[in-house]
Amino acid sequence: xxxxxxxxxxxxxxxxxxxxxxxxxxxxxxxxxxxxxxxxxxxxxxxxxxxxxxxxxxxxxxxxxxxxxxxxxxxxxxxxx
Numbered sequence: 001x002x003x004x005x006x007x008x009x010x011x012x013x014x015x016x017x018x019x020x021x022x023x024x025x026x027x028x029x030x031x032x033x034x035x036x037x038x039x040x041x042x043x044x045x046x047x048x049x050x051x052x053x054x055x056x057x058x059x060x061x062x063x064x065x066x067x068x069x070x071x072x073x074x075x076x077x078x079x080x081x
Contacts, residue, residue: 042078
């Protein structure tokens with residue numbers, strides 16, 4: 001499990017979260033742009049059951065996701081979730 005404050009992005013949880021899961025998550029999420037939606041290195045795929053809670057990407061985020069490796073219907077940028 002990853003422990004982080006409520007409202008923390010997935011990317012920040014990977015960087016600053018606590019627990020074994022945070023370091024494991026950090027191995028998969030790079031976030032080369034420091035969270036300003038200028039890359040897609042924090043691309044994550046959300047479980048379809050969570051999409052209602054997480055929400056859909058806005059137009060700017062979708063533009064970056066279009067450049068991501070193998071995007072899916074439930075893709076999001078970890079820095080925005």
